[in-house]
Amino acid sequence: MISLVQYTPLRGLIACVVSLSLVAAACSAPGGDSDSNSAQGADKCTDSATVKLQDSLKGKAPQDREKVLLEQAAAAHGGTINLYTEVNDPTVITDPFEKKYDGLHVSVYRAGSEQIRERVLQESQANFAGADIVELDSLEMAILDQNKLLAPADSPFLDGVTPSAKFANFTGDRLSYIVPVWNTNAIADTAAPQSLQDMKDPRFKGKLALEGSDVFWFASLVSYLQGQGMTKDEAVQLFKDIAANSAITDGHTTTTDLVVAGQYEVAANNFIHRIRELQGKGAPLQFLPVKVPVVAEVTGISVPCASANPAGALLLQDFILGPEGQQAFIDDDRTPSNEKMAATSFGGVEIEPIKTDVEAISKQYSDWNELWQTVVHNGGKG
């Protein structure tokens, strides 16, 4: 009798749990292996509150625009603006913003660019309005743009932005220059890499670090080298040779830190702002003179069409692209996207980055990434 009591309902129960879980896990189909779901994106922007608001603001003087935005922002969601950003210390922006606009509050989700991109895609697929405004790497931003999630770029401060940082549906708000760095206790400035090709020289064997997630840097340089007369295969082979000389590291800041510590003498791809920050603390680092083509990574800002507080988002965007936000970046050792203000950010040293087609690279992101993986997997093997 006992076995009967236990047996049948148990089977039923298990079936019940399994089906419950099935429902929970799959009430909306995952849909194959990719998340590029551009078809559904189109509806997000047509008739969205963000686009309507932008239309209603057209032709307004900056002060009127600010006034309207402030009023509406304070009324939506208790004045809270959800910002998804990859900047290390968001308070450099949010503090002066909240001080200027009393009654508004910026709620920050800080994460890496890839993670933000993925979060925004996931949330949009589930029709969850998470981010009011996003700030992330332009390559990842371009992916959001391909999914048609972003409202057109719109701000009274667009004119001041350097041309390479202007895009249809997002705008560069700051730039990160990527250069090689070396430990001055380990090698003399004259022994530092004299060119990209120089980094495959045997003298760097085991002493060189290569940051392993830098698809954009790789793609930009390969495209640049092609423009200089190399074939694509030759350019990729050059990176494979450099990788064979190198230890592959994860994370730009970590890589620079390991050079400071002396684990590596040279690292191929580092952010100038990080180097300058460490130099400021007395670390034995140098990146000048720059003998290698410099890639400038553009970090972009944009308001998603599905923003739940579009007025607050546009107000914050204006603030960041305007003189106060751009100056805040300079004070934080960053390079702003405002052309005139950027010139002052390296203490007088002029660095001319190579031209990069962000949209072209982002469209072939998957191919570039696979190519980069073959380079990275060559790491430490030479």
Place this chain on the structure above:
Amino acid sequence: MTQVLASETPETGARPVAQARVVTRRPVGLWTLGALVIVLLGYLVLSPLVYLVWRGLTTGDGFGLGNVVAAYEVPGTSEMLLNSFLFAGGSALVSTITGTALAFFCVRSNAPLKPLLYAASIVPLIVPGILYTISWVYLIGGNVGVIKKAFGAFGLGFVVPDAFSMPGMILIDGLHLSPLVFLLMFAAFKSTDPSLEESAMMSGASVPQTVRRVTLPLVRPALLGAVLIMVVRGLESFETPAVLGMPSGTWVFTSRIYDALHTYPIKYDQASIYSLSLLLITVAGLLLVQYLNRRSERFQTVTGKGFRPRPMDLGAWRWPVSVGFVVYFLIAVVSPLLILLWMSLLPFYQTPGIAPLKTLTLNNYTELFQTRGVVESIKNSAFLALTSATAVMLFTAVISWLVLKSRFRGRRLLELLASFPLAMPGLVLGVALIFIYLRSPLPIYGTLAILFIAYVTRYLPYGMRYSGSSLAQVGAELEESAHMSGATWRDTFRRIVLPLMGPGLVAGWIYVVVVSIRELSSSILLYSQNTRVMSVTIWEFWQNGQTGVLAALGVSMVVVLMALVAVAYKLGAKIGVRET
């Protein structure tokens, strides 16, 4: 048949009134309990699992095995498989040997300096994985390691493995995970009746003979469980392969999963296939362990007879053993902590020496407590750790009882279910939970609840090991006597079973608290604006290159958590879990 369930032997009841109640209530009570546990457990474990299978087996053309083939056709797969097993096996070996030896000498011997042993066993657990790994880079990293350089000065550099190599990775991961084995085995040794060892020694066996032929066989279920957990944990471990493996081109399962999740379009299919592979390996291992432990009553030594764990006299071995553990303490605990302390006092890392002393500063500590959000993240972590540890231990105590002591049909299934999350990499669990709760009508996404669900799911298998191995050694006679005296199931469970499982439950609770505070791979995907946790703060400090501040946080964490562990240890002593 010592495991016969009370309800099935009504004729043994002494009091007719109680008996009538027992007969009508217990099967229903048991069934309700079992059903409740199955529903909860099934929901927690199966929902992400179903998602994984779905993702793994769906291709553009519907269901199929195409993704499996694709995932294993990636160049370098055979090498990756070999690396994974080498790494997992190696680190399991290191952690099992050190953890078991530490636990044995801590519980069963009269070795001096026992508090030191206890500290030695716990501290590596407290230091976050990333930080422990980094500190070892500065200890034995090829060009920068202090220990490596010191040995190199005497021409002995080859003795110390390079951090960025397979032996280095195995050593570092093994040492970091040995506390887990320690806690598991600590509970097991506590509940083993020492009279058997005493008899062996009285009959003329030496200490090593006794250990080999009596002590170890007695704790075999716990030991096998520990080895299984360590191997799977090694396969699933992320920090060490990411920080040390990738630079040297040593790829394993988790770095491949990380890779698959860090590209666009994200290769969820590939990540799922690798995760499912890990899952299959775990299930195979689990079935093997179940088979080896099939006669669990052979290991029951806590019976109705009074017993009290007593230390074993090591005799001449007393001092050599202690010296060995002081050396271990210096290597596994003191040196990484010293390096952390050193890092926390410098504006940027410099090799220890006289010159950098001039740059010593407390700035990192000030910066740590001035950084906004740090305090909130500590609060969130503390709340989550305490609630999830309590939930996990209570839940697994019930599951273990159902699995080991009841005749509930489907108890094997329960054990299997509760062990599944062991093999589910945190990153993948995070992905699954986001997918599910973004579409759930319940407001769980973006709150602490989603993190709680993740932690409880992730740490169920560990809870199972702790409660399971302590319960396996409790004989059924005690419960039978309670039942004969008219106690209800609930009374018996509360007054007999739980107290007997005490040492295991406390050890498990401590472990889950600590690992929840450290948990990164799911948290990193699941936190939101207001639910940032401490491990995410740590990760961000690391990503932002604030290693000094990070080290300062590490040092503070060790100090605070050591104090907490000490309190828990004392409390344990008070409620009779620990022998004083």
